[in-house]
Amino acid sequence: MNLDQALQEISAAPSLEALHTLKVQYLGKNGLVTQEMKTLGKLSPEERKEKGRALNEIKEKLTAALAAREAAIKEQSLQEQLEREALDVSLPGYAFPSGGLHLISQIQKELLDIFRTMGHSVVEGPEVESEFFNFDGVNMPEWHPARDMQDTFWLQPPEGFTIQGPFGESVNDLGSALLRTHTSPMQVRYMVQHTPPFKIVVPGRVFRYEQTDASHEAMFFQLEGLVVGEGITMADLKGAITELARGLFGAEGRVRFQPTFFPFVEPGAQFAMWWPERQKWLELGGAGMVHPNVFKAVDDYREKLGLPRAYEGVSGWAFGFGLERLALLRYGIPDIRYFYQQNRLSFLRQFRN
Numbered sequence: 311m312n313l314d315q316a317l318q319e320i321s322a323a324p325s326l327e328a329l330h331t332l333k334v335q336y337l338g339k340n341g342l343v344t345q346e347m348k349t350l351g352k353l354s355p356e357e358r359k360e361k362g363r364a365l366n367e368i369k370e371k372l373t374a375a376l377a378a379r380e381a382a383i384k385e386q387s388l389q390e391q392l393e394r395e396a397l398d399v400s401l402p403g404y405a406f407p408s409g410g411l412h413l414i415s416q417i418q419k420e421l422l423d424i425f426r427t428m429g430h431s432v433v434e435g436p437e438v439e440s441e442f443f444n445f446d447g448v449n450m451p452e453w454h455p456a457r458d459m460q461d462t463f464w465l466q467p468p469e470g471f472t473i474q475g476p477f478g479e480s481v482n483d484l485g486s487a488l489l490r491t492h493t494s495p496m497q498v499r500y501m502v503q504h505t506p507p508f509k510i511v512v513p514g515r516v517f518r519y520e521q522t523d524a525s526h527e528a529m530f531f532q533l534e535g536l537v538v539g540e541g542i543t544m545a546d547l548k549g550a551i552t553e554l555a556r557g558l559f560g561a562e563g564r565v566r567f568q569p570t571f572f573p574f575v576e577p578g579a580q581f582a583m584w585w586p587e588r589q590k591w592l593e594l595g596g597a598g599m600v601h602p603n604v605f606k607a608v609d610d611y612r613e614k615l616g617l618p619r620a621y622e623g624v625s626g627w628a629f630g631f632g633l634e635r636l637a638l639l640r641y642g643i644p645d646i647r648y649f650y651q652q653n654r655l656s657f658l659r660q661f662r663n
């Protein structure tokens with residue numbers, strides 16, 4: 311047998327099985343080396359000693375080579391297994407981004423909490439509204455110049471579409487359909503359906519047919535407040551708005567009222583809040599005492615439905631303001647379009663709750 315060839319075969323053995331076959335072939339009971347060993351007996355002592363040593367050397371070399379090859383094959387298959395099953399714990403994991411409330415939702419929630427504390431119920435009205443509730447019912451008849459203040463998205467509802475009044479009755483005959491331009495129509499709807507005294511707030515989306523710019527959006531959110539009962543005065547209104555300012559800005563919160571005109575209030579005011587941190591006034595929205603014509607429109611509507619008039623001899627106050635405006639001023643946000651048009655997460659995430 312040829313030792314070099316055997317060693318070469320061993321070091322090239324591709325698997326443990328192949329290696330085992332080689333081991334049997336050379337060192338097994340009938341292996342080549344073993345067979346040679348058996349011939350030693352026929353030799354002279356001199357020759358036997360000589361050949362015996364040579365064979366032992368060969369056996370040792372083969373044994374060592376087999377062991378080395380076996381270790382190498384095992385090492386290689388271990389490496390392959392490790393590579394196959396590799397788990398790189400340094401790789402970044404999958405991110406499951408958690409959502410958050412939009413800044414405007416957060417502010418709405420904050421505002422509603424403040425008014426709930428004051429005993430107001432939270433009610434909501436439809437975004438697709440009738441001209442009647444949006445305008446006529448709040449003392450803005452068609453000829454009224456104040457209608458120009460609110461540019462309107464008029465709608466052409468499909469055949470068979472009804473706009474429903476507070477009790478589900480069709481109000482299609484009372485005017486065209488539109489996207490509400492303010493939350494004030496809910497004043498009328500609520501009063502038709504309820505009798506005083508009550509305190510409500512109405513959050514909701516409103517729409518204006520407007521060119522957008524840094525401070526104007528075609529869609530934004532308002533919060534409307536309405537309190538009606540016997541002996542309700544402007545002082546109550548001021549108290550409630552002051553409470554709102556304190557809820558938003560702490561004990562130093564203050565409010566300022568300046569006379570202005572809205573058709574649905576008399577007297578009417580615009581109000582601003584003092585922002586202690588920045589030492590400035592935030593011009594926020596409108597307010598005032600509910601105009602008698604609004605109560606009259608409500609009672610006329612109730613009467614038409616066969617309900618008793620309920621708003622003679624009561625008084626009430628109302629306010630309305632935009633949530634985006636509060637957010638813009640409070641956080642120094644330069645452009646209202648960040649909220650919805652761009653809807654940039656990098657912007658919104660700054661206000662993650």
Ligand code: PHE
Pocket residue numbers: 491492493494534572574575595596597598628629630631
């Ligand atoms: N509806 C008015 C607006 O959208 C705000 C307002 C509400 C003013 C209630 C006075 C009373 O501008």
